Amino acid sequence: xxxxxxxxxxxxxxxxxxxxxxxxxxxxxxxxxxxxxxxxxxxxxxxxxxxxxxxxxxxxxxxxxxxxxxxxxxxxxxxxxxxxxxxxxxxxxxxxxxxxxxxxxxxxxxxxxxxxxxxxxxxxxxxxxxxxxxxxxxxxxxxxxxxxxxxxxxxxxxxxxxxxxxxxxxxxxxxxxxxxxxxxxxxxxxxxxxxxxxxxxxxxxxxxxxxxxxxxxxxxxxxxxxxxxxxxxxxxxxxxxxxxxxxxxxxxxxxxxxxxxxxxxxxxxxxxxxxxxxxxxxxxxxxxxxxxxxxxxxxxxxxxxxxxxxxxxxxxxxxxxxxxxxxxxxxxxxxxxxxxxxxxxxxxxxxxxxxxxxxxxxxxxxxxxxxxxxxxxxxxxxxxxxxxxxxxxxxxxxxxxxx
Amino acid sequence: xxxxxxxxxxxxxxxxxxxxxxxxxxxxxxxxxxxxxxxxxxxxxxxxxxxxxxxxxxxxxxxxxxxxxxxxxxxxxxxxxxxxxxxxxxxxxxxxxxxxxxxxxxxxxxxxxxxxxxxxxxxxxxxxxxxxxxxxxxxxxxxxxxxxxxxxxxxxxxxxxxxxxxxxxxxxxxxxxxxxxxxxxxxxxxxxxxxxxxxxxxxxxxxxxxxxxxxxxxxxxxxxxxxxxxxxxxxxxxxxxxxxxxxxxxxxxxxxxxxxxx
Numbered sequence: 001x002x003x004x005x006x007x008x009x010x011x012x013x014x015x016x017x018x019x020x021x022x023x024x025x026x027x028x029x030x031x032x033x034x035x036x037x038x039x040x041x042x043x044x045x046x047x048x049x050x051x052x053x054x055x056x057x058x059x060x061x062x063x064x065x066x067x068x069x070x071x072x073x074x075x076x077x078x079x080x081x082x083x084x085x086x087x088x089x090x091x092x093x094x095x096x097x098x099x100x101x102x103x104x105x106x107x108x109x110x111x112x113x114x115x116x117x118x119x120x121x122x123x124x125x126x127x128x129x130x131x132x133x134x135x136x137x138x139x140x141x142x143x144x145x146x147x148x149x150x151x152x153x154x155x156x157x158x159x160x161x162x163x164x165x166x167x168x169x170x171x172x173x174x175x176x177x178x179x180x181x182x183x184x185x186x187x188x189x190x191x192x193x194x195x196x197x198x199x200x201x202x203x204x205x206x207x208x209x210x211x212x213x214x215x216x217x218x219x220x221x222x223x224x225x226x227x228x229x230x231x232x233x234x235x236x237x238x239x240x241x242x243x244x245x246x247x248x249x250x251x252x253x254x255x256x257x258x259x260x261x262x263x264x265x266x267x268x269x270x271x272x273x274x275x276x277x278x279x280x281x282x283x284x285x286x287x288x289x290x291x292x293x294x295x296x297x298x299x300x301x302x303x304x305x306x307x308x309x310x311x312x313x314x315x316x317x318x319x320x321x322x323x324x325x326x327x328x329x330x331x332x333x334x335x336x337x338x339x340x341x342x343x344x345x346x347x348x349x350x351x352x353x354x355x356x357x358x359x360x361x362x363x364x365x366x367x368x369x370x371x372x373x374x375x376x377x378x379x380x381x382x383x384x385x386x387x388x389x390x391x392x393x394x395x396x397x398x399x400x401x402x403x
Numbered sequence: 404x405x406x407x408x409x410x411x412x413x414x415x416x417x418x419x420x421x422x423x424x425x426x427x428x429x430x431x432x433x434x435x436x437x438x439x440x441x442x443x444x445x446x447x448x449x450x451x452x453x454x455x456x457x458x459x460x461x462x463x464x465x466x467x468x469x470x471x472x473x474x475x476x477x478x479x480x481x482x483x484x485x486x487x488x489x490x491x492x493x494x495x496x497x498x499x500x501x502x503x504x505x506x507x508x509x510x511x512x513x514x515x516x517x518x519x520x521x522x523x524x525x526x527x528x529x530x531x532x533x534x535x536x537x538x539x540x541x542x543x544x545x546x547x548x549x550x551x552x553x554x555x556x557x558x559x560x561x562x563x564x565x566x567x568x569x570x571x572x573x574x575x576x577x578x579x580x581x582x583x584x585x586x587x588x589x590x591x592x593x594x595x596x597x598x599x600x601x602x603x604x605x606x607x608x609x610x611x612x613x614x615x616x617x618x619x620x621x622x623x624x625x626x627x628x629x630x631x632x633x634x635x636x637x638x639x640x641x642x643x644x645x646x647x648x649x650x651x652x653x654x655x656x657x658x659x660x661x662x663x664x665x
């Protein structure tokens with residue numbers, strides 16, 4: 001027997017102590033909400049990062065510092081120098097299209113009273129074409145700028161906006177970390193590129209950045225564009241050879257650099273995402289567990305409170321299964337209702353975080369909505385089953401006498 | 404028809420054994436109105452619970468409408484309670500959060516038939532409460548609550564009505580009202596077993612069984628002439644009650660002079 005009357009009875013049962021039912025529902029809302037927002041944030045981040053990798057291009061390689069293990073401690077070895085870029089290009093002309101050595105630091109960019117904190121990126125003339133990143137006004141850094149370590153800068157779109165507003169920035173003098181630079185160009189609006197918001201950076205010649213600004217000998221990284229995606233294995237081989245010779249690494253000794261392909265980066269990221277996923281989902285899972293305990297708690301109280309009612313129902317012909325069903329339906333209503341609201345709350349929360357931080361991009365996969373609701377019902381049934389069994393096991397005579 | 408033979412029910416209270424029923428033999432033919440009287444602890448309630456399929460005897464057999472309940476499954480017992488037995492309790496035992504009609508609907512939820520609220524409306528009509536169907540128990544008097552409880556007991560048209568001190572929580576007038584309904588149901592052919600400790604109520608039955616310490620100590624047929632007299636008195640009392648009510652409805656009571664002055 002299953003009809004509408006059962007659901008009405010369950011709803012009336014919940015209405016009897018509305019506040020308590022609402023509190024239990026809130027528990028479920030928080031639990032399911034946590035799951036949905038965790039999934040949304042993680043999925044969003046994953047998508048975002050994968051997009052970033054795609055924007056790097058399948059024909060690109062990234063060379064960063066190598067790792068050295070010494071007595072169980074892993075440290076990075078700084079070994080990449082600007083000369084490496086030249087050598088890679090010259091010794092692999094068939095395979096390498098462009099090499100972009102980069103040095104990245106931070107600093108303050110100032111124009112009279114206006115100032116912005118941003119990234120200071122030292123690059124050569126290859127940086128813009130390699131990333132299909134164009135200048136909006138003025139020109140980009142040239143080979144001569146790099147050779148002569150000139151004090152010129154190309155501002156990111158956001159920096160230019162912040163410092164100059166509607167004024168034309170080209171030709172003006174700005175101070176970067178206290179040093180005077182002439183603005184030679186402004187980049188187009190791009191957003192993020194290789195995990196950085198490039199609109200918020202100032203680009204200067206590589207030599208200027210390393211020698212005159214930061215006083216550094218080693219590069220942050222080298223970006224290599226191969227002639228095609230198919231040339232990547234040969235390219236890896238060639239670059240490896242060049243760098244080992246250039247860094248005078250004896251055979252049998254480990255590299256002092258690491259080369260990543262787009263695919264390897266993706267894999268590495270997947271590992272990191274996994275760790276974050278475990279942490280986020282654990283927290284969400286705990287919230288859900290707390291919600292489930294909340295339901296079980298109110299159901300147990302409800303069973304005790306309604307002992308006489310259970311006795312009456314048994315006396316007028318309810319089977320034990322009918323009583324079990326009634327309490328299970330009540331628990332399921334709480335969890336389903338809470339689950340539905342939790343999906344909305346979690347989605348709203350994720351979107352709010354996305355809007356508020358402007359960093360997190362969220363994506364709620366439709367499947368998660370269905371999964372959350374199924375999970376919510378599961379939680380309801382699991383947490384309701386013990387109280388329901390207790391209700392169904394009551395002795396009718398005892399239950400009728402219960403005060 | 405109820406037939407009990409050598410019926411015993413023992414409870415363990417710590418070390419000692421309480422013999423709530425001790426080798427009771429009893430036969431109640433179909434359509435009889437029986438009252439069971441006795442002090443508390445005499446075993447009358449236990450007797451009723453076993454007759455009502457709410458409890459199982461420790462030993463002995465019980466047959467209700469030809470079905471032995473000793474070996475019956477829980478499911479069968481529930482079905483029997485649902486279809487063949489109606490319970491009325493001293494404390495009404497209504498579900499307070501729902502209306503009178505919803506309370507009467509409860510047994511219908513557990514029948515195997517398709518659900519319809521029509522029998523519930525009929526049952527409420529039978530106890531004269533069809534106009535109070537939407538009221539909650541807290542909005543009704545004790546007598547009305549007990550009438551709702553009776554409607555609930557008879558909604559599935561059972562053959563046996565078990566009433567446990569149905570007038571115990573009511574004043575004499577209201578109790579009389581309830582008893583009149585019980586008499587009507589009996590006249591319609593229901594077997595009625597009524598547990599009470601009030602002699603005035605007990606003598607209204609056709610047969611009076613007295614219990615003490617789990618045993619039947621007296622089993623007497625009530626003198627028909629005396630019974631008729633009591634019933635007549637009841638009817639009159641009931642009617643005079645109604646007459647009084649119609650003559651002086653509470654709203655038309657004259658206000659005390661000082662209140663009128665305001």
